[in-house]
Amino acid sequence: MIDDRALVRKILEGDTQAFRLLISQHQRLVAHMIGRLVKSQEEREELCQDVFLRIHDKLGEFSFQSRLSTWIATIAYRHAINHLRKKKLIYSDMPAEQDFNALFVEVESPESLMSEKDMDAFVFRLIDELPPQYKTVLTLYHVEDMSYPEICEVMAMPEGTVKNYLFRARKLLKEKVKKYLGKEELL
């Protein structure tokens, strides 16, 4: 198993196989982040490629102050956010909590909730509707098992904000699932 320092050195020396190894080690991380933030299937793979091109360009600047995976996640997150901004798909900041709760929790009728048969698909769809910042925190914490300091570094946010986003995102999802379960119990 080659360590990150040796791997980066080899890539900087022009070793293509080493770069392939870096891609295979981190493509799932990048794919999860891009996959959660970008809805268009056609754009996802190209964006993932762009992230690795950027990693190749910037690798000489990586100073091992953090784990390589954290640095790669940071590039993937910024790239996805820039893409969404270019497409004008997100606000520059989080929407006001009150407005967002109304949009997220109240917009659907109970009938449409009851039509959701697959809980997996249901929860994934709910996650899709969350703001990008919430989705990123959820992905990094639950899927990638990153620590709070690592998530703070990736998203350039204070720890309090990250914890708050994680709490609020999980609570929003819980409220929706609770409604769904409540209706199921009545049947």
Add this chain to the structure above:
Amino acid sequence: MNSNDEDLQKNIESGHYSNEDELDVKAYQEVFARLRKKPDMYLSADFADKIVVRVQEKQRRSASRDFFWLACGVSLLIVALVVAFVLSGFKPTLGFLKGMSAYAGLFAFGIAFILFLNRLEKKIIPRPE
């Protein structure tokens, strides 16, 4: 933060929940179970190959651009040299050049030898990209 929900989230995350029948607990359990699942996102089998090809294309373009600017610089220098010769009325038979003119072949060989060594060095010593 709502302290009841905060406690529930902490307890469910650590696997310690008191009342499994409570709807809030059930809902959180469902949510946490799904959050740990990896999102559906499949990359093509030749994903790494496509990136490597793009990197190589980019490097080729960059090398061509560097060569273009080098050629521009050299051309500009030659033009400047010719202009300077014309404007100053320079003659190669003046001054110390007069004495050196007998060794023109040696100078030509010297320049060719330096260029040869330079090329040899590039071939033998690998350069980091």
